[in-house]
Amino acid sequence: MISNPRLPEPAPRIRRNAGDRLRAVLLDLARGQAKITTHSERNWASITFAGARHRLTLEFEGEEAVQAGELFIALLPDHEFAIPGQLVADASIIAVDHRLEPPWMQVSCELLVLEDA
Template sequence: MHVDPAATRSLITKLRATGGRGPWLAVLSELLALAHGGARLLHHEERPWSSATFSGSRHRFAFEFVGEDAIAKGEHWLEALPEHEFTIPGQLVADARIAKVEHAMTPGPRLAVEAEVLLLLDD
């Protein structure tokens, strides 16, 4: 299963208009923009996170990059993500890391990536 990028944009627009839940859409928008149209969102999962002094949420996103052009964009995405400066209203990105990378050649070239983003409330 995969998410069509055009449908993903429609989903994002709809959720923004209805107030969507939490900051994950802003994170998703930046991750997709960083992929320059090469990524397909497979799934997103969100968990609350807190320490003695901070609270926020941990997000895990799974993407796939299918085809040679998309894989090249995915390789650039892998390099750029850890240093990317996110702009998420009311949130600070404490950590953005690659959790898993898989390359496959059948039925065609494919790069599957899982990324984790830790958001802290910026009060």
Template sequence: MIHQTIRHDPATVLIRAVLSLARGDAELEEHRGTSWASATFTGMRHVMRLRFEDAQAVATAHWLVRTLPEHEFALSGHLVADIAITDRHCRSEGEPSMTLIIEALTVEAD
């Protein structure tokens, strides 16, 4: 029997949540996470780059741009304290595509 470890670190949980919200239309190209702490909280800063290829995926990306900042995430053991799309690049020649840069801060929930 093969046993698989289920990862519940904030990066994995957040990536899965964002990709789920993107309805399978996004590909994660990059994720960088760095530890973060304040006087009262500990957490992680995240930078993700998502790529959307084809017209349907680009429509999903536009929907995500409008929806993501107000979305309430349910992450096991963590809260999304802040999330924003900080950059986007569109290609309209040929098959449309869009790349989104998403920055987020997750903090440990007590």
């Protein structure tokens, strides 16, 4: 009798939603130098579009991180997002808090993300 060895079960696929993808893109735009401390999302709709308004707070700690935060502030409003099935219609910085010693920056931003039909 020939035994048939069992193959290991494949790892379950983690389904990422639009908020997960948005956070990943923002952390990439922050050059991996930030941590997201808050993220809220509320549904948004017009006659022709549906989506969500996301408000996030990112913290940058240390001199190198604060420099990445300053670049993040400059790049966010015009960044071309590539999120499958989503269209970022608006991205803006709504608040910045900054401390020199030790170097620290907190950036709050708001993004309107629409479902791309």
